Amino acid sequence: MRFQFPAWLGLVCVCGLVSCGSNEEDPASGPTNISLDSPDYFPTNIAMPADNPLTEEGVQLGRRLFYEKKLSSDGTISCGSCHQQQKAFSDGKQFSFGVNGSIGEMNAMSLSNLHWQTKFFWNGRASSLEEQAVQPIEDPREMNLPIHEAVSRLQADAQYPSLFKNAFGSEEITAELIGKAIAQFERTLISANSKFDAWIRNEVELTPEEQLGLELFFTHPEPKLQLRGGNCSDCHLGFLTAGDPNGFTGFHNNGLDADENLPSGLMSVTENPFDKGKFKAPGLRNIAITAPYMHDGRFETLEEVLDHYNDHIQNSSTLDVLILEASNELPDGSNAVKLHLSEEEKKAIIAFLHTLTDQQFISNPKFSDPFN
Amino acid sequence: MKNLIYTALFGSIMMFSSCDDVEVPATMAMDISLEHVLDGQTLELNGKSFTLPSGEDFTPKKFKYYISNVALRNSVSGETYVEPNSYHLISEDGKKSIDLGMIPSANYDQLTFSIGVDEVANGKTDQTGDLDPNSDMAWNWNTGYKFVVLEGEFTNSNSGERQGLIIHIGTNPNFRTVTQSLTGVIAGSPTSLTLTSNLDELFKDPNILQLSELESTTIMFGEMAGKVAENYSEGFITVK
Numbered sequence: 317m318r319f320q321f322p323a324w325l326g327l328v329c330v331c332g333l334v335s336c337g338s339n340e341e342d343p344a345s346g347p348t349n350i351s352l353d354s355p356d357y358f359p360t361n362i363a364m365p366a367d368n369p370l371t372e373e374g375v376q377l378g379r380r381l382f383y384e385k386k387l388s389s390d391g392t393i394s395c396g397s398c399h400q401q402q403k404a405f406s407d408g409k410q411f412s413f414g415v416n417g418s419i420g421e422m423n424a425m426s427l428s429n430l431h432w433q434t435k436f437f438w439n440g441r442a443s444s445l446e447e448q449a450v451q452p453i454e455d456p457r458e459m460n461l462p463i464h465e466a467v468s469r470l471q472a473d474a475q476y477p478s479l480f481k482n483a484f485g486s487e488e489i490t491a492e493l494i495g496k497a498i499a500q501f502e503r504t505l506i507s508a509n510s511k512f513d514a515w516i517r518n519e520v521e522l523t524p525e526e527q528l529g530l531e532l533f534f535t536h537p538e539p540k541l542q543l544r545g546g547n548c549s550d551c552h553l554g555f556l557t558a559g560d561p562n563g564f565t566g567f568h569n570n571g572l573d574a575d576e577n578l579p580s581g582l583m584s585v586t587e588n589p590f591d592k593g594k595f596k597a598p599g600l601r602n603i604a605i606t607a608p609y610m611h612d613g614r615f616e617t618l619e620e621v622l623d624h625y626n627d628h629i630q631n632s633s634t635l636d637v638l639i640l641e642a643s644n645e646l647p648d649g650s651n652a653v654k655l656h657l658s659e660e661e662k663k664a665i666i667a668f669l670h671t672l673t674d675q676q677f678i679s680n681p682k683f684s685d686p687f688n
Numbered sequence: 689m690k691n692l693i694y695t696a697l698f699g700s701i702m703m704f705s706s707c708d709d710v711e712v713p714a715t716m717a718m719d720i721s722l723e724h725v726l727d728g729q730t731l732e733l734n735g736k737s738f739t740l741p742s743g744e745d746f747t748p749k750k751f752k753y754y755i756s757n758v759a760l761r762n763s764v765s766g767e768t769y770v771e772p773n774s775y776h777l778i779s780e781d782g783k784k785s786i787d788l789g790m791i792p793s794a795n796y797d798q799l800t801f802s803i804g805v806d807e808v809a810n811g812k813t814d815q816t817g818d819l820d821p822n823s824d825m826a827w828n829w830n831t832g833y834k835f836v837v838l839e840g841e842f843t844n845s846n847s848g849e850r851q852g853l854i855i856h857i858g859t860n861p862n863f864r865t866v867t868q869s870l871t872g873v874i875a876g877s878p879t880s881l882t883l884t885s886n887l888d889e890l891f892k893d894p895n896i897l898q899l900s901e902l903e904s905t906t907i908m909f910g911e912m913a914g915k916v917a918e919n920y921s922e923g924f925i926t927v928k
Contacts, residue, residue: 357814358822359822359823360820361820531828534827535827535828536854536908537906539904540903541908543909550824554821554822554824555822556822560823560824565750588735590747591734637854638852638854640841640851641854641906642906647904651847
C-alpha cells in the first residue's frame, strides 16, 4: 500500500507554505514567528524547543552566522566550509580541515531534517542543536576560537548587535544566543523534494529497479520464509531514513571494526561498555552526493558501503544484533556475518538511494551563503 | 423585583449544587502505568543479563509493543467506557503509561485491551501519533505494524557464541485481546491502575522457546511468530 494523498491535501500544503511567511504578530512586538515547512508524512510529535521558537529574524541571523568566517580564529572558515550546500551540507572529504590546516578525525555530516533528531555528533555528545552548534567554533581542530572571543568579535561588529536585537530582543550577544540562531537556521534545512518524496506523494512511479531497492531497504530478511531484505531500515527509519530519535536508540555498531580496533564511540558519552563502537545512524537523505561514508569516511562509494554490509561485517562484542542476526540465507554453520544479497539486489538498493537526492534542497537560495 | 427573583433562583441553584457534593461526580480520572519484568526483576536495556524460562541468558536491547482498544466495564451494571482512537505504543525506553483522562464514573471491574493493532489500523500507514509509520514499528508499506518487538542477545549454548534474538511479531492473526478483572475501582475516585508486562511469558506457556535450538532466531512471521503470539495471549500483561 502506498501513501495515498487526496488532491485537496496539496492545496493545504501550499496554504501552509504561504502562511509560513506571513506576519502573525505586530511587527513592533518582536520577531516574527514562523513554522517549519515540512511535509505531513514527517513525524509530528517533535515540538520546537520552548526557549528557542523559530522566527524569521532568528533564521536570517543563524544563516549569516552559519557562513560567518569571523567565527574561526584566523577568519578563514565558517560552518559552511565543511557543510557545503551543493554537497547537501557535507564537504566530500574523508576528514575536514580546520584552521591552520589542522585535520579532524570524523567525517563532516550532511545536514538535513535536523529538527527530527535529538542527539548530535557521531558519538552523541550534544543533546540539542543549540548545544551542538557552538562546539565546532571552540574545537581546536575546527574553528579554534574561544567562545568569549567569538562573542566579542560579533559584539564589536557594525551589524550583529542590531541583528541579535531583532531576533532575540537584546543587543547583548551571548554564546547561548549564537547557538540558538544557528540552530534555528539549521532546522529550516528540510530536504523533502526528492524522487522518493514525489513517490510518497504518489506523483511519480519508481523504476522497477528503484522499487526493488525500496522494498529491500525497508525489509529485515527472514530466509525461512524466503523474505529477502537489505536490512537498512532497521537503523535508518521511516520516511526520514534517519536514526531513531529516542534517546541513544539510534546509535549502532555497524560492524566496521573487530573488538581489538573498536573505537569508543557512544561509550565516551554514556560510559556504558555495551555502547563501545556505536555511532549515530545518520539520515540517508541525499546520500548519493555526500560521499565519503561512515563516521571516519572510510568508504568512497555506495558500492563499497553495500559490500561492507553484505560481506565484510566485523563481528565484535557490541555488533548490533539486527546486523548479527540478519541474513538472506539460513545459517551455514560458519560464524561469518553475511547478508547474502545478490549483485542485482545491491545495485537496486543503490538505485533506491539515488532517489533520495533532492536537487531543490541543494540549490535553494534560502540556504545559500548570504555573503556571496 | 426581577433581580430578587434571579437572586432567589441563583441561590436555589447554589443549594442544589451543594447537595450534589454527596453524590458521585459524573467523571473520574483514570490512568494506567506499565511495569516491565523479566525473571522477577525490573527490565533494563543494554547492560543487564537476565535468565529466560529456558535457563539461557538474555541481554535485552529493545522492548516495544502496542496496547490498543482499551475498554473498562462494570460486569454487573453493564456500564462501559471505550477509549476512542485507542492506540498506545509502549516501550521500555519511552512511554510506559496510558492516560485515559476523565472518563464516566462507574465501579469498573473489568479491563479489556488488545495486544497489537487491529485489522483496520493495521491496513494503512498514513497515520499519526503512536501509529506514525516513522517509528520503527511499521514494517513497510505492505505488512502493517509490528505488535510486539523484543531484541537482544544471548549466548548460544551449543556454540558458545554471542547471538542475536529478533522477535518482531505482527500480522492480523497475531492480534490478541485480553480481559482482566479489576478490584477496588470506586466510581468517582481518581484511579491509577498498574499493569505488569511479564517478558518471561513470551518464552513459555504454552510454547517454551529454547533459543539455542531454534533454526532461526529472527522470529518475524510464520509458525514461530504464531507460537510467540500464543504465549502472549495469556499472562503476558496482567493487572498488578
